[in-house]
Amino acid sequence: HESSNMGKFDAELIATANAVAHPDKGILAADESVGTIGKRFAPIGVENNQENRRRYRELLFRTPNLGKCISGCIVFEETLFDKASDGAPLCESLLKEGIAIGIKLDKGQQAIAGGCPDETSTDGLDGLGKRCAEAYKAGARFAKWRAVLLIDQATGAPSQLAIDEQTRGLARYASICQANGLVPVVEPEILMDGTHTVQVAAEVTQRVWASQIKALADHHILLEGCLLKPNMVRSGEKCPTPASIEEIAKWTVKTLSNTVPPAIPGINFLSGGMSEEDATLALNAINQAKGKNPWTLSFSYGRALQVTVIKTWAGKDENIKAAQEALMVRAQANSMACQGKYAGGAGPDSARQSTFEAKYTY
Numbered sequence: 087h088e089s090s091n092m093g094k095f096d097a098e099l100i101a102t103a104n105a106v107a108h109p110d111k112g113i114l115a116a117d118e119s120v121g122t123i124g125k126r127f128a129p130i131g132v133e134n135n136q137e138n139r140r141r142y143r144e145l146l147f148r149t150p151n152l153g154k155c156i157s158g159c160i161v162f163e164e165t166l167f168d169k170a171s172d173g174a175p176l177c178e179s180l181l182k183e184g185i186a187i188g189i190k191l192d193k194g195q196q197a198i199a200g201g202c203p204d205e206t207s208t209d210g211l212d213g214l215g216k217r218c219a220e221a222y223k224a225g226a227r228f229a230k231w232r233a234v235l236l237i238d239q240a241t242g243a244p245s246q247l248a249i250d251e252q253t254r255g256l257a258r259y260a261s262i263c264q265a266n267g268l269v270p271v272v273e274p275e276i277l278m279d280g281t282h283t284v285q286v287a288a289e290v291t292q293r294v295w296a297s298q299i300k301a302l303a304d305h306h307i308l309l310e311g312c313l314l315k316p317n318m319v320r321s322g323e324k325c326p327t328p329a330s331i332e333e334i335a336k337w338t339v340k341t342l343s344n345t346v347p348p349a350i351p352g353i354n355f356l357s358g359g360m361s362e363e364d365a366t367l368a369l370n371a372i373n374q375a376k377g378k379n380p381w382t383l384s385f386s387y388g389r390a391l392q393v394t395v396i397k398t399w400a401g402k403d404e405n406i407k408a409a410q411e412a413l414m415v416r417a418q419a420n421s422m423a424c425q426g427k428y429a430g431g432a433g434p435d436s437a438r439q440s441t442f443e444a445k446y447t448y
Contacts, residue, residue, distance in 0.1 A: 095267040099311025102227045102269045106186050106313060107352025107382040110424045111157035113271075113315075114417070115356075115388035116146055117190035117230065119162060122448055126392070132401035136164065144170050144179075145399060146392075149410040153183030155417035160188035160230045160271070160386070163217075167224060177225060188228040188271065189221040191259065195234050195447065198251060202243035204445065207251045208233045211258060218266035228269035230315065230386075231259040232448055236277045237290050237322065244276070244290060249297050257301035264308055271354065271386065273315035274298050278358050279444055280322030284329035288319045288337045295345040309349035315386045317358050318368055323442055331364070335371035339379065348380030355383070357390030359442030365390035366419045366428055373426035385420050388448075389441035394433050 106113065118126065123142075124134035132138050143165050146152075159180050166189055168176040177187050191214060195206035208231065218229065233252035235244045252274055260270035274294050276287070295316065302309065319337040321329040329337070342353065355372070357365040365387060372383050391413065399409035412433065419432035 093264065093308070095264065096308055096311060098267060099264055099269050099308060102186060103311045103313055103351050106158040106228060106269065107384070108157040109382050110421050111155055112385035112387070112420055112424060113158040113160060113188070113354050114146065114156045114391055115160045115230075115386050116143055116165070116392075117160040117162045117188070118388065119194070119448060120164070126396050127401075130396060130400045138401065139164070140168055140170070140176060142396075142399065143176060145406050145409055146395070146413060147177065147179045149413050151414065152417065153185050155414070155421040156183075156185055158186040158188050158228060160190055162190055166221060166226060175225075181225065186228055187226045188230055189226040189268070191217060191221075191229045191263075192231040192233070198248065201245040201248045202238060202241040204236060204238075205243060205245060205248040206234055208255050211255065211262075214259065214262045215266060218263055218268050222267045226268060228271060228313070229263045230271040230273060231256055232273045232275055234275050234277060235294060237280045237282050237286065239282060239286065244294070249294055253294065253298040253301045256298060257305040257307060260302060260307045260312060261305045264311060269311055269313060270307075271313045271315045272298065272302070273356065275356055275358065276317045277446065278317070278320060278323050278442065281324045281326070282322040283325055283327065284319060284321045284333050284337050287321060288341050291317065291319050292341050292345055295341065299345060299347065309347055310351065312350055313352045313354055314346060314350055315354050315356055318355050318372070320368075323359070331367050331371045334368050335375040338372055339375040339377050342381075343377060346381070350381060352382040352384060354386035357385070357387045357441070359440065359446060360390060361440050362390045362393055362416055362433060362437040363430070366416070366423045366432070367430060369420060370423035370426055370428040373424060382424070384424050387420065391416050391420070393439065393441055394436045397436055
């Protein structure tokens with residue numbers, strides 16, 4: 087890709103990627119599928135229907151001053167084309183706050199034969215160009231695709247087959263996005279399920295990220311117009327010797343430095359089932375970890391921004407203001423963590439409860 091033959095969207099892709107990779111802002115992942123948001127609503131006794139999904143997302147998107155801490159918001163297709171209670175496009179309030187709109191484009195995981203048990207590939211490439219073009223027309227400027235990998239030392243997972251399949255699928259998705267003006271958020275998620283140590287996680291993560299960068303290069307992806315949404319490098323959920331926050335930071339920064347080119351402007355970590363507070367503390371430690379980091383090291387959190395918000399809202403209009411305040415507490419905490427300045431302790435006890443779900447589907 088010589089600069090002389092830049093694609094028609096290249097300048098816009100670079101501008102979007104840099105805006106989302108703002109040094110002290112991150113991404114709100116509000117793109118739960120219909121099934122997943124139902125799991126969030128069940129504990130608060132809210133029926134999972136379109137009206138309640140709209141009510142909840144409207145609460146999130148209309149949070150005053152959200153754009154001070156959030157640079158991008160990922161939404162589900164239903165939300166992108168939905169209307170707010172006053173008839174305005176539901177996502178319009180995000181744009182008013184200067185928040186870029188992202189769209190979840192993958193269609194979930196499918197089992198692959200020939201790999202290790204429980205390994206998957208990702209659905210959604212069919213007709214993807216058309217869906218990208220429609221999303222762009224509706225105001226989206228970036229996209230997300232989640233490809234899942236797992237570590238299981240008993241079975242040998244992740245197999246090379248699964249790594250190749252998932253990283254190449256992500257690269258193909260990235261290519262189609264860029265051809266249609268959307269910045270691809272590339273999300274190879276290595277699940278935190280398992281008993282493995284942080285050292286094993288680092289070794290596997292380095293293999294996966296190296297494979298991912300190679301696949302992006304093979305597809306001639308414009309790295310300056312691309313964002314990475316990886317897992318942090320941490321021990322498995324059931325590891326008898328769990329890694330400390332400091333160890334997570336050390337191994338995550340070391341693995342990034344070994345694999346990810348400085349051309350990619352932003353790394354937006356997924357929270358992967360950590361509690362709200364742990365996700366913020368880990369991000370803070372990553373930004374405090376020494377090293378010449380060329381990228382913005384930030385967040386793309388779903389559960390780790392929304393657990394307390396949903397509990398506070400409980401489906402009641404009279405709780406909207408309190409729920410929006412709870413969102414700002416977490417968003418501000420993570421904004422501080424992007425700068426390595428988070429002192430800890432934001433939010434109520436629910437912020438310290440794990441959001442882990444085994445073999446998490448989205």
